[in-house]
Amino acid sequence: MDRNDVVKAAEEYWDKNWPAIKGDIATLVEIPSTEDLDAAGPGEPYGPGPAKALAAALDIAAGMGFETTNCDGHIGFADLAGDTPTQLGIIGHMDVVPAGPGWTFPPFEVTEKDGYLIGRGTLDDKGPSVVALHAMKCLGELPMDRRYTMRFLFGANEETSMADVVYYHEHYDDPAFIFTPDADFPTCYGEKGGFDGRITSAKIDDPVILEFDGGVVTNAVPGVATALVKAHAANLPAAERLTITDEGDGLVRIDAEGVNAHAAWPERGISAIKLIVDYLLANNLCNEQERAFLEFDQKLVSHTDGSGVGIATADEYFGPLTVVGGTIHIEDGRFVQTMDSRWPTSITSDEIIDIMTKQTDAIGATFENTLLMVPFLVKPDDPEIQALQNAFHEVTGDDHQPFTIGGGTYAREFKKGASFGVNMPWIPNPDWVGGEHGPDEGVAIDLLRTSFIIYVLGLYDLQQLDLADE
Structure with a gap:
């Protein structure tokens, strides 16, 4: 036939x-x-x-x-x-x-x-x-x-x-x-190569941020996130894609609605974690320890090409590296942020680990590579x-x-x-x-x-x- x-x-x-x-x-x-x-x-x-x-x-x-x-x-x-x-x-x-x-x-x-x-x-x-x-x-x-x-x-x-x-x-x-x-x-x-990481902050003393949960899986742009902070709702401005709720007793709930997307195409999404991180920093809803971590986190979740954390690169076969911060939560008083990077042949996993570790060391956090796949x-x-x-x-x-x-x-x-x-x-x-x-x-x-x-x-x-x- x-x-x-x-x-x-x-x-x-x-x-x-x-x-x-x-x-x-x-x-x-x-x-x-x-x-x-x-x-x-x-x-x-x-x-x-x-x-x-x-x-x-x-x-x-x-x-x-x-x-x-x-x-x-x-x-x-x-x-x-x-x-x-x-x-x-x-x-x-x-x-x-x-x-x-x-x-x-x-x-x-x-x-x-x-x-x-x-x-x-x-x-x-x-x-x-x-x-x-x-x-x-x-x-x-x-x-x-x-x-x-x-x-x-x-x-x-x-x-x-x-x-x-x-x-x-x-x-x-x-x-x-x-x-x-x-x-x-x-x-x-x-x-592309696949690289997952886990960033864990130092234990936070006297936290302002009591809860912070975002995302469902590491390998997706998070569509939803929520945070509970010490604040007064009357003093906080409205913001696009955010819902601010007075929880009483000097507590405020901040809910973010982003756009979920697969980590392979992060440009299709809007990170709900980023929305909350930006808001917390802009409105000083953090202490100095929290601010140090959030400023680093902002660099990670705000630039899907990795330029925020210094790992941007591209090659002839695969084009540019991508990165997302898929999930965040607080565990034993520490922020835990995951990342997913898709990397071309113009960078190595060792280079990614070295670049990320230097930055997390500087804020008293730790960096762990949790998944590695070569191109x-x-x-x-x-x-x-x-x-x-x-x-x-x-x-x-x-x-x-x-x-x-x-x-x-x-x-x-x-x-x-x-x-x-x-x-x-x-x-x-x-x-x-x-x-x-x-x-x-x-x-x-x-x-x-x-x-x-x-x-x-x-x-x-x-x-x-x-x-x-x-």
Whole structure:
């Protein structure tokens, strides 16, 4: 069969199986699969939610006729046998970030409205994973020779530490090539380095700021934050995006409403932590110890290119470094601020640590590197990258070119891979549809359909290549 026949077969499969595809997505979205290490146990290394979602995904794959394996709750896979044991892989993740505030739709069920599916995981990454799994099933039904075994990997720890793939590498060999439907189209051939840090102040004596909580996860621009301070509300001015509430007994509550955004695209967000830090400093709602920390924190959260804290840089592949201050809270009388930086090849992790530590030492704070991923790069003229790119162009007629990102996907954890869809960021969504990691996360059904056809054709084209380890 030729490529036109493949596209036609994919279209027919989608039209016939869309109710089942939507039902599979709903089954997974209904499971609140956020990490909960406090509740971890045998077979549930990341907590019961991710383990339950992983088991549900494997049940779906088994129902399609695939041979499935659950790796003690860390990760699982479904295989479609080929003529050789050499593998082409797809990997998606069944864990999600917490729902967080601001939802107008139920976060853990699928709501269909005006051609969109809304719910946590519909976009990141349960919806795309189901679509890609069905693409693998569709490929298995085509009258063609499959040179390579297909393996679909279901991760359970992508949103935090990717310990699931660490486990996988300890027990299994990598596929010859793998892609993940967990980013944007067309084809992403490189990912910036990932660097998380934790900044802890000295213990604050006689504090003015009694509470300060902001953000939900380290890897997002915080959309909400709140602080409780010693002050009189009558003496405080109003401010945009802030709500000032008299709590009585000389206390004032300050609530900030920013705009949540993924740390890979911090320019899309407005940091609620920044809003409160700016207000506290402008209105002298702090003692000298607190001021020293807040002035440093202001430099961190006010400049998403890292220039505020002296780590701004860029390279030819990835462009500029980015940084966000994702969460803040007070712990044992100390401020604890997290940071997430996506860094290009023009700086090293040691340089980031050195630059940050010198600044935190100067204010009596400590700096700890809590996550480190080196930059990942596959050349854009690689045959596998070109196969995916050609499938995208054939189905869409779009001329967007391969690119790199600041996000960290599973692709970087394998010897050769890429991230491939499902987002097409040049196509706008209605205002009521949120993005990944934000409230009212959603995805267009038409986008899922187009992605499905691209995946079927892309898998077909990958099967025609001479892979290095055949």
